[in-house]
Amino acid sequence: MIDLLLSSSKNMVSPELRSSVLAITGSCIKVSPLAESLMWRAERLFFLNGEQDLSAFLLVDLGIVKFPDYKCIISDPIFPNRRDLLSYEEAIEISQIMVESLDENNSELVLRCIEVSSSRMSIALQDGKCSSGGPMVAFFSYFSASWVYSKVVLLGVSFFEREKRYIDAISLLRQLLDAFIFDGRRGYWTLRLSVDLEHVGRLDESLQAAEDGLLDPWVRAGSRVALQRRVLRLGKPPRRWKVPSYSESVKRKIFEVHVQGRLLNCKTGMKSIFYNEDGEQCGVEQLALHYYAGEGGGWQGVHTESGIWLTIFGVLMWDIIFADVPHVFRTKFQTAPLDLETDSFYEVRKGLIEELLDKIQDGMAEEILITSWESHVGTACRGVNWEKHSLADLRAAVKCIGGHCLASICRHLAQDYRSWSSGMPDLLLWRLHDCYRGEAKLVEVKGPRDRLSEQQRAWLLVLMDCGFNVEVCKVTPPPAPS
Incomplete structure (x- = not known):
């Protein structure tokens, strides 16, 4: 076969190769571009995403994937008419070209994609398609051409910032915000706008952008904390004389512990690797877990970041996530409702959610967790990782966290899953005192060159407000001998 391959010329394939391949494969059928396009459209219309395809049916039939049970209550189409669908498809094609052009460093094509997307977004704005509609229909906008173009424009912002073309980036960001x-x-866009204005020396405008952003109800979580910190830094006399009311809250000190470890590598851009006490290589999180299990207080725990919290949230909230709500389930192959990452998730189900949170606060979380786990284990659900987190670990965590703190976390995720589903501390630690009582601690671990992101800082401040025991563990190499 190798000889046959080598014998084929650049522009034609030898007859021997063709016959050999056909002898192995049998008859082959080439799908026409038109048929391929039709199948792509049918799959996207059915699944409403670019990740799933017809293999989903096969995975279900083979028992490899099990989707949750829920009702599809549909009265309104996602795409009101054919024109909207075709516009959406065209926007996706431009988005794909943009990504490929960035990968290939094709600046000319990147600029063309930015120009087209910006122009078409402006047309949609003039037609009132972008800014109209409240949070209750927010997830419908995810399937609009204007939404896709906004993602292309944001890629354009990053491109201009990388090229230090901050004026162009500022123009695009203002267009997005309008x-x-x-x-x-909007929080991320406002933060980028304030930063870019500072890059070009327009400090008064940068400060004003940050202050305006803090008045925007859609600026939340890490972006809000970042803007607050910018206002405190930029808004000193003589620009501003009045100290903002949130000053003390944002400037609160987060308790730190320092752990020493023998560093294996110290290259910039690479994850720090250490030797533990047994001489084995490990990351900063594993080194911290070892410390807390021993001299750090005899804690059990897991390196999880947001994973265990999303699993606990999904298992506890299962019946609410998959409740009978119109429009949010369109096929039997979804792992979450379409509105999970919008404000409408909480607003539409507020009564059910608050009733469950009351039970969690009253100490019933472990019972709810066990019942839900036994009923749904193995079923696909957004954020739930059945393999990584055992029921025993989840029960211990829920028991030690306590009802008040757990209800607070679940409320944050229910009200704004998009903003709060990332950035949680690296380690969840727990320590049981007996069969019924325990305590928990959340730890953000940082290596020698790491620092807190604004989203991580936002979570730590929120967790402190909820009554959690939180701290930052800084792992550093021992000082060099003098």
């Missing part, structure tokens, strides 16, 4: 009034991304 176009999308009800949007959870």
Whole structure:
């Protein structure tokens, strides 16, 4: 076969190769581009995403994947008409070209994609398609051409910032903020706008952008904390004389512990690797877990970041996540409702959610967790990792966290899953005192060159407000001998 391959010329394939391949494969059928396009459209219309395809049916039939049980209550189509669908598909194609052009460093094509996307977003703004509609229909906008173009424009912002073309980046960011009034991304856009204005020396405008952002109800979580910190830094006399009311809250000190470890590598851009006491290589999180299990207080725990919290949330909230709500389930192949990452998730189910949170606060979380786990284990659900987190670990964590703190975390995730589903501390530690009582601690671990992101800082401050025991563990190499 190798000889046959080598014998084929650049522009034609030898007859021997063709016959040999056909002898192995049998008859082959080439799908026409038109048929391929039709199948792509049918799959996207059915699944409403670019990740799933017809193999989902096969995975279910073979028992490899099990999707949750829920009712599809549909009265309104995602795409009101054919024109909207075709516009959406065209926007996706431009988005794909943009990504490929960035990968290939094709600046000319990147600029063309930015120009087209920006122009078409402006047309949608003039037609009132971007800024109209409140949070209750927010997830419908995810399937609009304007939404896709906004993602292309944001890629354009990053491109211009990388090229230090901050004026162009500022123009695009202002266009995004003008176009999308009800949007959870406004916090990130506002933060980028304030930073870029500072890059070009327009400090008064940078400060004003940050202050305006803090008045925006759609600026939340890490972006809000970042803007507050910018206002405190930029808003000193003589620009501003009045100290903001949130000053003391944002400037609160987060308790730190320092752990020494023998560093294996210290290259910039690479994850720090250490030797533990047994001489084995490990990351900073494993080194910290070893410390807390021993001299750090005899804690059990897991390196999880947001994973265990999303699993606990999904298992506890299962019946609410998959409740009978119109429009949010369109096929039997979903792992979450379409509105999970929008404000409508909480607003539509507020009564059910608050009733469950009351039970969690009253100490019933472990019972709910066990019942839900036994009923649904192995079923696919957004955020739930059945393999990584055992029921025993989840029960211990829930018991030690306590009802009040656990209800607070679940409320944050229910009200704004998009903003709060990332950035949680690296380690969840627990320590049982007896069969009924325990305590928990949340730890963000940082290596020698790491620092807290604004989202991580936001979570730590929120957790402190909820009554959690939180701290930052800084792992550093021992001082060099003198």
